[in-house]
Amino acid sequence: MSELVFFCGTMDCGKSTLALQIEHNRSARGLVGMIFTRNDRAGEGKLSSRLGLVTDAVEVEDGADLYAHLVDHLSQGRRADYVIADEAQFLAPEQIDQLARVVDDLDLDVYAFGITTDFRSKLFPGSQRLVELADRVEVLQVEALCWCGARATHNARTVGGVMVVEGAQVVVGDVTGSTDEIGYEVLCRRHHRRRMTAATARAAALAPDVLPVSSG
Numbered sequence: 172m173s174e175l176v177f178f179c180g181t182m183d184c185g186k187s188t189l190a191l192q193i194e195h196n197r198s199a200r201g202l203v204g205m206i207f208t209r210n211d212r213a214g215e216g217k218l219s220s221r222l223g224l225v226t227d228a229v230e231v232e233d234g235a236d237l238y239a240h241l242v243d244h245l246s247q248g249r250r251a252d253y254v255i256a257d258e259a260q261f262l263a264p265e266q267i268d269q270l271a272r273v274v275d276d277l278d279l280d281v282y283a284f285g286i287t288t289d290f291r292s293k294l295f296p297g298s299q300r301l302v303e304l305a306d307r308v309e310v311l312q313v314e315a316l317c318w319c320g321a322r323a324t325h326n327a328r329t330v331g332g333v334m335v336v337e338g339a340q341v342v343v344g345d346v347t348g349s350t351d352e353i354g355y356e357v358l359c360r361r362h363h364r365r366r367m368t369a370a371t372a373r374a375a376a377l378a379p380d381v382l383p384v385s386s387g
C-alpha cells in the first residue's frame with residue numbers, strides 16, 4: 172500500500188540528504204522518481220544538501236497542481252514510480268492534498284521533507300496539512316544541536332546574530348550565512364523562548380561582571 176510520509180525536523184538536520192539517499196537507493200534499483208522542490212537555496216529546480224549533493228527537480232510554482240502534473244506525465248507514457256517533495260513547508264495546503272491524492276489514486280509513495288515550524292515557532296501551512304494528512308510523520312533522528320548542546324527543536328531567524336521575531340514567513344536563507352544578513356540558527360526551546368542565540372550568549376559571557384560594592 173502506498174504512503175504519504177512526512178520527514179520533518181529543524182533546519183540543518185539532514186532532510187535533503189535523506190531525500191537524496193531515498194532517491195539514490197530507488198534509482199539504483201531502476202525506479203524513476205518525480206522530484207519536486209520549491210525555493211531551494213541552490214536555485215530554481217534544484218534539490219541540494221549541505222553535504223554537497225544536488226539533483227535536478229521540478230520547481231513547484233504558485234498554483235501548480237501536483238496531481239495533474241503526475242497524471243500528465245504518466246499519460247505521456249513517461250515513468251514515475253514514487254514522488255519526493257523537498258522544502259514541503261513552502262507548498263500550499265491544496266498542493267499537499269494533491270500529493271495525498273497521488274498516493275490514493277495513482278498508488279505512488281510520496282516522501283515529503285520539510286521544517287514544521289517557522290522562525291516564530293508557528294506551523295507552516297504546508298507542514299500543518301502534512302501533519303493532518305500523512306500516513307506517517309517521521310522526525311529525523313540525526314538531531315541538530317543548540318549552541319548549549321541540547322537538542323535543537325526550533326528555528327530562529329537572526330540579523331547580525333540577533334534573533335528577530337518580525338518579518339515575512341518565507342525568507343530563503345542558511346544557518347551559515349554572513350552574520351550581517353538574515354540568517355538562521357537552530358535552538359532548543361528554552362533558548363528560542365529567551366531569544367538567546369550563540370552570538371548573544373557569547374556577548375553575555377564576555378560582558379564584565381558587576382563588581383560587588385564594598386561597604387567598607
Ligand SMILES: Nc1ncnc2c1ncn2[C@@H]1O[C@H](COP(=O)(O)OP(=O)(O)O)[C@@H](O)[C@H]1O
Nearest residue numbers: 181182183184185186187188189219220221222
Ligand atoms: N562537513 C560536513 N561533514 C559531515 N556532515 C555534514 C557536513 N556538513 C553538513 N553535514 C551534515 O548535513 C546535515 C545537513 O544536511 P541537509 O540535508 O542539508 O539538512 P536539511 O535539509 O535538514 O536542512 C547537518 O546536520 C550535518 O549532519
Ligand SMILES: Cc1cn([C@H]2C[C@H](O)[C@@H](COP(=O)(O)O)O2)c(=O)[nH]c1=O
Nearest residue numbers: 182183286289290326340341342343344
Ligand atoms: C525557519 C524558517 C526558514 N525558512 C527558510 C530558510 C531555508 O531557505 C528553508 C529551510 O531549508 P532547510 O533545507 O530545512 O535548511 O526555509 C523560512 O523561509 N522561514 C522560516 O521561518
